[in-house]
Amino acid sequence: MQSSFPLPENKPEIVALWQDVFQDSDEFAGLFFSRVYKPENTLVIKKDNSIIAALQMIPYEINTINGILSSAYVCGVCTHPSERGKGVMKTLMTEAMEVMRQRGYSVSTLIPAEPWLFDFYKKFGYSYPVDYGVETSYSGKQSVQAINADHSVIRETGSQPDYTFIECTTDKYFPYFDRKQHERPCAVIHKADDFETVIRDLAYDGGNAWAVLRENNPVGIAFAKPEPEGKIIIKEMLYDSTPVKEALIRYLHRRYNARTVEIRTPLSAEENANPPRQSYGLACILDNRIADISGLYMTLMLD
DSSP, X not given: OOEEOOOGGGHHHHHHHHHHHHOOOHHHHHHHHHHTOOGGGEEEEEETTEEEEEEEEEEEEEEETTEEEEEEEEEEEEEOGGGTTSSHHHHHHHHHHHHHHHTTOSEEEEOOSSTTHHHHHHTTTOOEEEEEEEEEEEGGGSOOOOOOXXXXXXXXXXXXXXXXXXXXXXXXXXXXXXXXXXXXSEEEXXXXXXXXXXXXXXXXXXXXXXXXXXXXXXXXXXXXXXXXXXXXXXXXXXXXXXXXHHHHHXXXXXXHTOSEEEEEEOOOSSGGGOOOEEEEEEEEEOXXXXXXXXXXXXXXXXX
């Protein structure tokens, strides 16, 4: 049993295996395999000339205080149900680790699909947690104002400064997003193509990316996803100041008529100041010259 890189004609078979295992929407699968998937970043295992397991190794950069690190995000790890429990995934992961080291990646990250998989991946060196903090805003503390009829643009007035909120449907606001993500001390970095893919993925889930403008210049951005029972999850929020953050949260309460808005945030370096911690992913150091990757923040991944 040995892994290999797939041929271009193997793509439909890999898509079928992905859907058998993950049962994602056709829209998400189409998005991933049209914009993200590349044969050279995919490993498969075949049995009787049929693909029984696969995974993706997607390149990302990680911004750190010591410079940019190259990394690979492992995702889409799947084995055909009939082949589970036979060591297939252990073989595939072992060979993937070797491929990533040969390519010179400094770090690898992943997001376990199930809680028990955290221990499984630790066996391969994924020992650094990639968590996020959770802040929650409740509607009772939010002032309510009218929203424009088209639900696309609203101006919050009555206090200085004035803010305008507009939906992001293209990568127009990527330069602002890019500048703000690079301000973080240790975080996975998204390129312009990733930004557009994230927006499309969010739309398939009924969510939206919202930019906050002041005098026609972006001062904040949030990626909001609706959940049942009047809850909104902000998967990512970047902003210039606390007043911008507060104005954006107020807008999302109004826009979605939400009772609660849950905001994912990087964890503070000061333990006592940390919001509640949520387990999210794991990181593995592939380059022995790197001593530590603690505090890594990862968000807006296609998990």
